[in-house]
Structure formats: C-alpha cells, structure tokens
Amino acid sequence: MRLTYLLFCLAFPLAAAFSSPPNILFIASDDMRPQLGCYGDTTVKSPNIDALAKRGMVFQRSYVQQALCSPSRISMLSGRYPATTEIFEIGRTLRTTMPDITTLPQHFKNNGYHTRSLGKIYHVGIDDDASWTVPAWHSQKPRTSAATQEAVKKFMSEARAKGVEIPKNGKGSRNNAIPAFEAVDCDDADLLDGDTAVNAIAQLKEHAKNPAQPFFLAVGFANPHVPWISPKKYWDLYDRSALKLATNEFLPKGAPQFAATSGNDFRGYANVPQGDLPEPFKRECLHGYYAAISYVDAQVGRLLAALDETGLAKNTIIVFWSDHGYYMGEHTWWGSKHNNYEGATRNCLVIATPGMKHAGEKTDALAQSVDLAPTLTELCGLPASTGFQGRSLKPVLDDPNATVNDAAYSWYPKAGYLGVTMRTDKWRFVEWTKPGAATEHELYNMVHDPQNNLNVAAKPEHAKIIEAFSKRLREKFPVQEFKNPQAK
Template sequence: MSSDRHPTLSWFAKATHRTPRLLALLLICVAIHWPQHAAADEKPADSPQRLNVLMIAVDDLRPELACYGATHIHSPNIDRLARSGIQFNHAYCQVAVCGASRASLLSGCRPETTDCWDFKTPLRSKMPDVLTLPQHFKNNGYETCFLGKVYHSRNDDASSWTLKAERWAPSDPKKGKGYVATPMNKRVQHPTIKNLKHGPATENGGDVPDDAYTDGHNAQRAVKLIERFADHDKPFFLAVGFVKPHLPFNAPGKYWDLYDRDQIQIPPRVDIVDSVPYGRSTWGELKNYPDIPRNVDTLDDETTKRLIHGYYAAVSYTDAQVGKLIDALEQTGQRDNTVIVLWGDHGWYVGDYGDWCKHTNYEVATRVPMIFSAPQISADHQTNALAEFVDIYPTLCQLTGMAVPEHCQGESLTPVLSDPNRNGKAAAFSQYRRNKPGVGSVLGTSIRTERFRYTEWRRVKGGQLEDIELIDFQTDPEATRNVAAQPQYQSFLPTLQKLCAQSKTGVPL
C-alpha cells in the first residue's frame, strides 16, 4: 500500500488541536510516511479531539476571485479562507457538468468508472455499492449532514447522512426564494424552447436581506447546525452547497452595487483556431431563459455586460455566505479543530471566446478554485501543483486520520499541503461526451500538464480516434490555437498520448 493509502497516527488529531501550527505541520509530514495500514471500514477512534470537516461546494464558480488575481472581484471571505490555508492554482474537475462532477468527487472515482456524464444520472444508479465520501465518514463515527446542493439530486446517497438538516435547522417557507423582485412566468409549452425558465437570466433583488434568496437562507441554517455541533459529542462532516453563481444570476442589490457595469470588460470572442467544431460550448441552459436570444452566435455587448454583472454580483453574494460559516466556526470555538475545503464544481464561460456556460474540455470549463484550510496546514500559501477533484476524497481521509479506501482513483494532496512548492502529479484530466455529426457519440479525454492541454476525441463505440487538439500555454497563454498538426510539436505527442491512455485506466497519474 502506498504512502497515501494509510491513516495518520491515532494521536494526530489530538496533537494538531493542541500544538502550534509549525509543530502540527511536522506531525503531518511524519504521519504521511509512517508505514501503517488499516481497513476502510475500521472502527472509529475514541478521541474527542478528532478533526471536523466543513466542505463548501459552490456551483459554477470559476477561479475569477481576488485571491486568484482577479482584483476586480469582491470576494473578501473566500480570500481570507485562502490566506488561512493553501490555494490550488491549477485544480481541475473531472467533468464540466455539475451532476457528473459531483458524482466523481464524492465517490473518488473517475467518470469512466462512475459512468455519470450528465446532471440527470444519480451516482447510486450506476454504483449502488460504492463507499462514498460522506458514507466513509459516517462509518468512522462522524455525524454527517448536508444543506443545499451537494449532489445534484438531494436524494442521491441518502443513506450516507446521519442527520437531516431540517431536524436542527428547519427551513422557513417565507424565506429562500429563487426570484424575489420578478413576477415569475408560469411554465408553459414553447414551440422552440423545451425547458423554458420561469424568469429572466438575471435579477437585482434590490433592498432585500440575504436570506430572501435560497443560499442566504441555507447559510443561516448552516450557522445553526455549526452552533449545535459545538455541543455535540461526535465530530461532524458538514457539506454545504451554494447554488450561486449558477443561473439565474440573482442577488440582493447591495452585491450588484459593488460593480460598475460600465467598467466591466468583455472577454475576447475569438474562438480556438482549428478546434473541432463539436468541442465548443452550446451555451447550455442560458438559451432557456426568455430574455436571451437563441438564434445568434454571439450576444450583443449590452446583454453580455448585464450577464457578467449578474455573475459577479452572485459570486460576491455567495462569498458573503461563505464568510458566515467561517464566522460561526470561529465564534463557537471550532475553527481550530475543523478542516475546511472549498471547491467550485467546474468552471464557467462568461462570454470567453463568445461562449457561455460550461460543457467543454477546455481550460475555462475545467479549471476550478480549490482551497484547503486546516489546523495542520501552514497558512497563506499557494501552489501550482496540478490537482484533481478525485484527490479531495483521499486528502480528507488523511487529514482526519482515516484509511483511504482502495477504490479511490485520486492521490492524497497531503504532500503538497506540507510543501506547497513540491511537484504534483504529471497531469490532470477531464472528460466530456459530445455528438459528432455523421459519427455519433464521441468521448473527449483531455489532460492538462504544466505546459500543454492535449485532447483526444474517440468514438464511444469502438474507441476509434477522430480528432486531437493541442494547446501550448507557454506560447499561447490565452489558448487560442490548436497546434496539434504543426511539425514542431510532433515530438511531444507520444508522451502526451501515453499520459492520456494512462488516465483512462483509473490508475493515479
């Protein structure tokens, strides 16, 4: 069993709670290399000092945040979380669609193992017996609970949660709406739009409290849960999922007021030269909103700026909710005994290359924000090591002293957490299924190395290679040219092809 497949020492959690950060960092380094084995379903350790886990999932959050260098974004709470731990600058999701991405992360398996490719397929319908992340914590004596959007479906993996949020933090039917200032349309049949939405793609809610919208109300409820956990005799694994900045971009007016629409920059609309035509985003759900034109290739400047303004407002709104959770941990005295991990389930196009939404294998759709903060992690660090969502499961296991189940296909990031300057894995990979005219279903497998993004498109039936794409970030940081056919890159292709083939086996890269 490799060094990332064992639990930390039994005294690890107690020591990290009582020792300074420098000594605690030394302890994790020792624990990572200690030759110890344990079964995934081992009995929970009898220690009141075991670390809690707060996992914060954010829908459609791209790494356009102040802590990632986007100084035009108001994200003070996610920024302070980053300052308290380690920010991953090159983290990638496995599939750029929410349901499949979450199924992969929470199972620890790559999409060709989960066989979840969209938002409609529940994980348990494909892997009924897989030991999921919350289930593993439940089996090890944790109180497990979720609020908001963690899996795409609220009913997926229901047996893995020991506590229903409604029990300790009941919802208020007068709060937590989707729209608060816009009369919603009744859902009616439309001649060309199959899934016509009830309201517009954006809403400035005006002078309303945060809890008028769903995420604000759920943050309020999550605070109540954290307060109850402070007096509870079990460690907790709490997953809180915020929907914004997912469409529609709705938020109270004070978050819209943080941005001047006239100062918003429209991204370059040039498409990737010589890219495969079916590799582009099809704008996903955006064109299902009644205020968005459908028969256009590019949105006009006014609509583009309105949407970007709404996205920014929704990001800042969610950032404020994240702050409430951190404040609750601090005020209840649990901050120094809790691992926090924050992630956005995939990237999102806000007019980049003229595209919207996600649904591609390109950098914008697959690169994600990911931040770890824990007592045993040195504060205020960034790392350029490549990381993937399948790495979160084994990492949380090691940080809390549990065995890493054998089915996990990622690698623990604890070596990087102890040394942010060390090299990570050779490549991170993402996949997406599309339809190629005249061929049928094709699977795009994309690997991201330090320099390149290499993508193979193969037929789902038979595996025949249809197309390849190669982006060189060293010479083309904006990712606008496919250079796969250029002579000077032919020497790189064999290594990239080998990495791509390895990634499909489920073996850690």
Template sequence: MRLPALLILSFLTLSPALAADTRPNVLLMMADDLAATLQCFDYSQAKTPNLDALARRSVVFTRTYCQFPHCNPSRSSMMSGLRPNTTRVTNNEDNLYTNIPDVLTLPHHFRNNGYATARCGKIFHLGVPTGLESMDDPQAWDFGTPFKSELPYPLKRESSVKVKTGKKQGLPWQEIPGGDDQLVDGNFAKTAIEWLGKRDKSKPFFLAVGFHRPHMPLVAPAQYFDMYPLKNITLPEAPANDEADIPAPARNGAVPGYALESTPEQRRAAIRAYLACVSYVDAQAGRLLDAIKQMGLDDNTIIIFTSDHGWHLGEHGLWHKRSLFEECARVPFIMHTPGMQTGGKRSQSLVELLDVYPTLCELCGVPAPTHLQGLSLTPVLRDPAASIQDAAFTQARRGADAEFWGRTIRTARWRCTEWDEGKNGIELYDHDKDPQEYKNLANDPQHAKTLKELRARLAEKLPPIVK
C-alpha cells in the same frame, strides 16, 4: 489507530481514546458552476473579501481540475473518489447508486467512522432552482436540509443598469430586494450555523454546505449587483481567428440564447450578474467562517472551499459549462488545516477533485477505502512547492444530444484534448506560451512527439466510457 496527519505534523502523541475524541472537524463549502473567478485567484473584477481572507491563511491550489464539467458527474466522481469512466455518471440523469449499488461515498464513510455529518444545500446533484433531480446519498447524513424549490423569486428590483433587450438577450439575470436569506444560499448558511450550535458535541463533525450560486438563473440580492458598476465590467479579449482552429465538438453545445448573438452590453451585464452571484456566495461563506471562529472551532476544523466545475464567461465564444478548455475544467480550491505553517502560500501542484476524499481521510485519521483513485494532498499542504502528480484528467460529453465524447490531460505545460479518441478533433495548447489556449498546435510537426505522448497517456488513463 493511525494518528491524523495534521497532528503528526505538530509532533503530538495521543492515546487512541483521546485521538478519537479530538479528531479534526471538516467544513466543506462547495459552489455551483463557479470558475476561478475570485480575487485570490487573480480574477481582478471579482469582489470576494471573505474567501480572500480564508486564502491568506490557507494553501491556494491554483491548478485544480474537475473530472467532468457537469454537475452530477463531477459531484458523483468527487464524492465517490472514482473517475467518471468508473462511475459511468455522465449526465444529470445518471444515478451513481444504480451504477454502483455498494458505493461508499465520502460523507457516508465519515459517518461510519464516528463523525456527525450534515448537509446544507447542494453537495450531491440537486436541480436548480426547482429542487428536482435529487441524487443525494441518504446514508451519508445525520442531518440534511430538505430539497425545495427556490421559486417564485421576490419581485424584481428596478435596476440602475438599463440594457436593451431583444430576441437574443444573453444570460437571464435578476436583482431582487431584501436580504441574503431571501434566497436558498442564505438559508443554507443560516441552517448550517444553527446545526453547529445543536450538533452532538461528543463527535467531530463533517459539515458540507453546497451553495447554488452562481448557477443560473443569475439571481442575487440587489446589494451585490451594486458592487459592480456596468462601466467597470470588461469582456475577455481573444484573437479574431480564435475559433478557426477549434474542433467542432469543442464549440458545440453552447446554446445560442446564451449570449452568442447578444450585444457587448448584454454580455457585460451577464458577467456583472455572474459576479454579483459570486459575491453573494462569498458573503454566505463569510457567515460560516465567522461562526466557526466565534464558536471556538477554528483551532480544530479543516476548511475547504471549491466548486464542482468551472464556467465560461465568453472565452472562445462560450457561455456555459461542459467544455474542456481551462476555464471550464479548472476550479478554485482553497484548503486550511488547523495550525498549518504554510498558510498564505500558493501551490501550482496539479490537483484533481478526486484528491479531496483521500486527503480528508489521512488528515482525520479515517482509513482510506482501497477503491479511491485520487491521491492525498498532505505532502503539498506541508510544502506547497511539492507535487504529487504530473497530470490532471477531465472527461466530457458535448452536443445537443451528447453525441461527442471528449477527454483531456493537463500537465504543467500542456493541455491535450481528444474528441471521440481523436476521430472528431484533437487540440494541443502550450500553457507556457499560450495560457488562454488560443493557438491549437495539434497539427504542428514541431510538437508531434509531445502530442503522441500525451495522447498515449489519455488512452491509458481514460478508456472510453461504456454506458
């Protein structure tokens, strides 16, 4: 049996039987609709002490990108190790198992290889807050929490923040009384901790905990709203002409009711609510991390925290997902391995969510399936200054009827985006000079060579999706 990479790094020599018993556990925590809005990702408004503490003993990957900024497509890609133009899952109704009947997902593969597997919450797609649209892999889990509606919510607490509402109220939000377990994420953390205590201890475990928040509706216990005085919330700044050079498909699909015509005060209240939900998720992650430590599992557990895709909080006038701008394609990604010598380091290596599957296989001594389209991150875990790839790729559908198809490449310096292979718009942004992607350079002759090269890579890597 091939030894786990993390044990190789420790220069340990184990017999096959002993290695099988001591393979590392996996705790995968995944938030929903979470942009890189954590303090450890330099988002100063966020209060995320538990994830910040995890980051201080982990490698923080600052350039990690989803493959499709929509729940089901992103999760299907990450869990199968296949790009969306292979899975052909491009909306929440597409079924991965219909498109690829013999697909071998990450947790299913670990279960086949002797791991005790459990799911608490949303790992594969699950509609929020009703529990509909379940796309779970039933062969992946020894244990899975039942899908159930989160509705109705507890009575709304009278908020200290008074925001004048009208026809255009911005994003819906609600402060509720009571503790964390009033909402499903608290119960997911609680159930996961209970499962850890009752699990089959003769096997290593693969525990996946998927938090619903900060997915809308933006509901959290009142204590998390109280962490964010409205006066301290700031809106993103942008040039007055920011949207003038953005192609129509890149701006399409943002629902007018989502704060496009709301007041600045309403938009600040929406950001406050989003951050309250982020802090609520941080608290549930903290409960799990504390349990892992108290149970003596910390020395042999790989820990990952990430999200299915990013989200817009007013950048470029957008308040949702499904765009191909940095805020939506980029996700937070924190990874800790037992005994790692690089804890607290930050990596600018370009990473895709596709890379999770092969990385965990290598670290756990599980043979990687030959179909995987991502790369193992183990070289970067050893040396955060290393790089395993020079580009990350994301695809999207935009518009009320998903009539526009987009694809983007992100390199260390550039982002190049095409809509319908360029027929409905092209974007080029220089991240060295314009990290907020305010100035579209696609029509600048000085960058024609760069644009041509990047578009050629897009055409080669991401051919049009055939439905």
C-alpha cells in the same frame, strides 16, 4: 476515548494540532470559476473567501473531472474518475452504476462522523442517502424575486392550460419566464443561498454543543449558476462601465467543430437576446455574475464567523470548492461550461487546516477533485480507502512546491465522441474517440496559450508529443465508449 485519541495522534502527527478528531466544513459553490481576489482578480469583491485563503492554501491549478454539475460532484464525492463511475450526464445517481460504493462522506460516517448535506452538494434530486447520517436538506426559499415567481406561475399555468409539455430546461421550460440576471431588494436570507447559510450556522451551533462528536458538514450554494440573481446590495458593489469584457470572443482555432462548443442553457432565459449579444447586455451579464459571487462570498463569511464564535474553528478543516469553471464571453460562450477546455475544467480550491504551516500561500501543484477524498481521509487520520483513485494533497499542504500529480484528467462526451483531456504542466492534450470514426486530437500550449485559443495538434513538430501523450493517456484510461442510457 483518551487512549484511542493518543493512538490516533501517534499514527497521524497532524492530529496533534487538534483537540479531538478534526471536523470538516466542506463548502461548495456552483459554476464559480477561479475569479476571486485570492486568485489575483482585482474586480470581484470576495473578502471572505480571500480571508479563508489567508487561513489556508490556494490551489491555483485545480481541475474537476468533468465540467458538468452532477458528474463533477459525483466524481469528487466518490473519489473516482468518470471512467470508473461511468456517469457523464445529469440524471442517474451514483448507485445506478456502483451500487456498493463507499463515498467520501460515507467513509467518514462509517468511521464515527456525523455527516450532513445542506444545499447543493450532490445535484439536486440526484442525492445519495447512504452518504449522510440524516437525509439531505434543501432550502425551500426562492432564488428569484416575488415578481419573477409570479411570472413563472403565470407561464406554467398558461402552458398547462394549452396542454403544452414543460421541459426542465431550454425552449418552453420555466426558465423562459426567468431573467438571466436580477437585483432583488431583499435580505440575504430571503433567497435560497442566504437561507442555506442560516441553516448551516444553526447546524454548526448544534455541533458546538457536543464537541466530542466529529462532523462532516457539507454546505452547497446554488450561485453563481445562471440565473445570476442576488440581493441588490451586491450589485451596488460594482461599476458596470468598468467591467472588462473577454478579449478572445472567437472559437478555439483549429479545434474539431464538434469539440469547440459549449452549452446553450443561458439562451433559454427570459431577457436574453438571440444572436450576437450587444455590449451593454454583456456588461449586465458580468455585473450579475460578479454580484452572485459576492453574495456567495458573504455567506461564506457568515459560516467562518460562526466557526470562530462557537470555538469550532480551532478543530475544523475547511474546504472551499467549486464544481467546475465557467465562460463569461470567452470563445463566444456565455453562462456555460460543457467542454474539455481550461476555462471549463479549472475550478476553485482552498484548503485550510487550523494552525497550518503554510497558511496564506498559493501552490501551482496540479490538483484534481478526486484528490479530496484521500486528502481529507489522511488529514483526519481515518483508515485509507482502497477505492479512492486520487492522491492525497497533504504533501502539498506541507510544502507548496511539492508535486503529487504529473497530470490532471477530465472527460466530456460530445456528438457521440468521448473526449478525455490530460492537463500537464505545459500542455492540455485532448483525445476524442468514437466507434467507427477517426480519433481526433487537440493540443494547447498552456505556457503561451493559457485560454486555449489555438489547437496546435496538426503541426508536424508536435507529432511525437501527440503519440507520447496518447500512449500515456491510454495506459491509464483505456478507450471508452460514451453510452447514454437516456438517448432514444
């Protein structure tokens, strides 16, 4: 073991900072946009993630490869673009399209790591057994209050008695009996995310008993995905009257009508008014969302404390990642993502390695979720995987001013079109293609229009930019057709 580790250190100098092959603690949060103290937000209370940021580096321009839970997670965990996985919707597993793939956690498992998933890492019900040493674990604790659970039971019972089919989401689903937000008088561990943290801490303590066995532990939290339900103490952190509403409550101007849309899942919850939302209700939504963020933040704090208490911190790389951005009133969209704009595709990413040179710094380097697979592989000194399509971010961790990507790419299907967006330093370019239809374009100036309020693709002075970006995009990703196997 000593000779093996000596060779490991000689091959990968970073390993000298570790007492043995480094562990990975990968923390995922659902629907958390980069609205944290470490991202410059002064409203949200996120002291624990902010503390993690002081240990590591904040990637201020990190992007997912699709603004939808399952495709985003599959892309990140496989290290492949959606153009390769061919999964653009929730439903299919990765091995439906790539049966022989080696995923990121599987690569670690194949190289001697104990890999485990707790909570939402792959999408719930769409997991990948080959990625994990033991089957994925999910808490059986509820996300809602006891009163809401009873309301759901009554709703389901009455629907079945009437012979009504109950869909998973939308009109007629169980969500119709669940409020979009709720403050629950309970302890953290009484709800799902708190219970996930409890079990993750227990797993860390088990690993501490056998420090010679490196681990890849993935811990996924369901919040702040709607419904925004959390213990009341997190609601008490905020003054609702002081919360600021979005200033761009209008659709992107000049955008194709089919493109300037987002999901409507939020509208299916019990207490959501139809039509325009009154201002007091908007504030309640923001209040619930921020409280849900703070609830997750507290669980992250417990995980970090467990690392410190067990002594694992000195030999563990920590990643905090969210699966996409989120809209809370911008462009009239609430509790949603589902498109190719900046607000949907930009996510949280913090990477911390023990004793890192640039701890506490931020970088504007463009980063992609597909970059995590090669990054963690390199940081841990594992053999490179030729299947990973991203680029290692280690040069950026060594120098925040370094650049590894000249663009970040994201996909989204809409109305039979497949849209691919290319986010460069200055521009967000989107090309929409559909068999038998004219190609549509969007172009947003990220310097002057960071929220994508005005599509300038039709302006004559941008014709050459559109032409150059289209050529560059299609040299990397040839035109694809969106084929939904679930469509009838």
